[in-house]
Amino acid sequence: MNDVETSRTNQVLLLDDDQDLREGLKWMFESADLPVHGYGRFEDLRTELDAHVNSAARLCFLLDLRMPDISGLEVFQWLHRERYSLERLPVIFLTGHGDISTAVEAVKNGAFDFYEKPTTDARLIERVRQALRKSGEFLDNQDTLKEWMARIDTLSPREREVMALVAQGRLNKVIAADLDISMRTVEVHRANVFDKLRIRSAAELATLLSKLQERLGYDPLI
Known part of the structure; x- marks a missing residue:
């Protein structure tokens, strides 16, 4: 508890x-x-x-x-x-x-x-x-949701785009090509996403976004 x-x-x-x-x-x-x-x-x-x-x-x-x-x-x-x-x-x-x-x-x-x-x-x-x-x-889930929404709201629009692609398992070079930016820029955005959300891996990010959507009804990618 x-x-x-x-x-x-x-x-x-x-x-x-x-x-x-x-x-x-x-x-x-x-x-x-x-x-x-x-x-x-x-x-x-x-x-x-x-x-x-x-x-x-x-x-x-x-x-x-x-x-x-x-x-x-x-x-x-x-x-x-x-x-x-x-x-x-x-x-x-x-x-x-x-x-x-x-x-x-x-x-x-x-x-x-x-x-x-x-x-x-x-x-x-x-x-x-x-x-x-x-x-x-229910109240605990709402508190968790508010906390994660506050963290996600600190991401820039580009960081959200990178977040979505990282969660899909895309490699940095593929993300760079998809967004028409340099791989170094992708690396910076990716690091910012992990830092702001306080996570350590793409797998942890994918699990987090899935739980937010399935359990709490919040899709941060919309």
């Missing part, structure tokens, strides 16, 4: 119109050292959600499927429309017995899990911890 992860706090968000259930779950989770922000109305949650999402805390969202003013499924669809990441904000539905099929469909659409009420259960605590770890991994 890295230093960033150990410094993160946990936060469980709970949206359920049943005050007794909210208080029971709040007591259960806080007894397990998991702080809870409970909401009885979606509008109250919505006004504070961005503050939670933009914080450094790992999050898990416990969402009641059946509420009088807005259903949990409608809230889940709203999260999709507003483009909230379900990796940053894993959702666990709280369901009644008759809602199981709906909850299963929600899991297929990206929800983390569902639990049938009553939910005062050690298994739910463990599942919430797993969701919090997923949220933490």
Whole structure:
């Protein structure tokens, strides 16, 4: 576990119109050292959600499927429309017995899990911890991405061109011919790329760019 992860706090968000259930779950989770922000109305949650999402805390969202003013499924669809990441904000539905099929469909659409009420259960605590770890991994990946984007932004346009060709395994003389520059200039640019990105080889560069694109969704060659 890295230093960033150990410094993160946990936060469980709970949206359920049943005050007794909210208080029971709040007591259960806080007894397990998991702080809870409970909401009885979606509008109250919505006004504070961005503050939670933009914080450094790992999050898990416990969402009641059946509420009088807005259903949990409608809230889940709203999260999709507003483009909230379900990796940053894993959702666990709280369901009644008759809602199981709906909850299963929600899991297929990206929800983390569902639990049938009553939910005062050690298994739910463990599942919430797993969701919090997923949220933490997302935050760690975002921190890594920001760090690498900052390094790559220090490259000049020509250095980016050389970086792309080096990552493809091209020899210096081939890069020089492709870019119509001298081999000595290629060597300088290549050294600058390695220095600015703090890497030591073309193989390390190729692995880095592949991970940035595949795992973090960032293509520095565009």
